[in-house]
Amino acid sequence: MASDHTRSAILAAAERLYADRGFGDVTLRDIVAEAGVNLAAVNYHFGSKDELIAELFVTRSVQTNRERLRELKAAEEQGGGRAPIEVILRALVGPTLRGCLGPENQRSTAARFMIRASIESVPPIRRIKNREIDHLRKFAASMRRSLPERSEVDIYWGLNFALAMAHHTIRESERLIKLSEGKCDLEDVEDVVGRVVSVATMTLTAAKVEAKSRALARDAR
Amino acid sequence: MASDHTRSAILAAAERLYADRGFGDVTLRDIVAEAGVNLAAVNYHFGSKDELIAELFVTRSVQTNRERLRELKAAEEQGGGRAPIEVILRALVGPTLRGCLGPENQRSTAARFMIRASIESVPPIRRIKNREIDHLRKFAASMRRSLPERSEVDIYWGLNFALAMAHHTIRESERLIKLSEGKCDLEDVEDVVGRVVSVATMTLTAAKVEAKSRALARDAR
DNA sequence: GATAGTTTCATACAAATGTTTGAATTGCAA
């Protein structure tokens, strides 16, 4: 199988360029120039441009998902099959937030690539994301074990909102900083994780508050 | 200025096609074919493809923003300058959710277009979104008046999370339905609005719970 | 009804881009 030199040079160059400039205006010619290889090499090694993008994304996705499951499993084992909901949620959103936020200058290429993927959402990536459901089901199952008295629907909504806060904060981090004039410190990642987890935990535990507030809100209609 | 026939036919056709098939694979030729007009008409009336997209998006955006501000203003006047936080949040996320969720078959073209714009995020639209900050500032100000004891940073985070839940739910509605096997009913829009508002309200009011949960979560690290 | 301004149309342009081709080169095994 010889050395992967060309193949990995393409992957590295592509990830860097996509991270810096987005999928929209990076062409195969840009990539091969950056990688110092021939144009045809991309199709030879990956088949097509889309398959190259897909490979980049799956690689990073499985890394994140592995990390998430590692944390989840550790928490469940420690709790004898039942982990506290905060810890489950932390395993869900922590790895992504830690990977994508933090000081800008020390954000890895991989992280910046994943942020791009989250913002631009190009077809090959969308296709892969649709297969992520099985992964999320594991978290839903764990959350049900953690909060057996909670309805299934509420669990799914809690999961949805937790992901919402994490992903939206990453996607719109620039806007949040501008809106708050820098007062929201997105470089303090653990604070962000804590905020997301605590809000999501509230969603799933503070039954009365939620019901009351929802009723109140409905009246106001 | 003659009749707007061609111009509005292009706008209508473009919005419909973009809503149905996304920005990625709709060309000017598709649009003019659907509109029954000449190819050159787009550049004649709009200058460029991007300006056409921009016009579509600003039109729908100002509609939503107007609706939001109308609700906000009504609430503040009723409360003599201070509106309850739930009502402010409802004015923030209600119009968008009501416009984009609900029974699929009765979702307007405009709504479906805005969902696309939220998912695909094409350059001309991104440029416009960046100017939306002034609009959000009005909500931040209103929220500060409503919760004067709350820190400014917490207000911004609450605003961020409220938008996060609303937009993410719209963006990923399909996935949430699939994940929950239809148990999360996104057609009951008022229920969704209520959930988002109540969670966001909790974020901003349940100080002790949040602090405690955040500390707990930090320990678990 | 002539004229000037606006709008429409067919067509051409120009550039970008992913992909393919077939020959050249390389590396390794027999």
Added chain:
DNA sequence: TTGCAATTCAAACATTTGTATGAAACTATC
């Protein structure tokens, strides 16, 4: 070394795409 497969390369291909052009058709004003 010879032979064979894998890899690299330059070049060309084939489309697709947004945009520009200039003539024709239309409209309203005087």
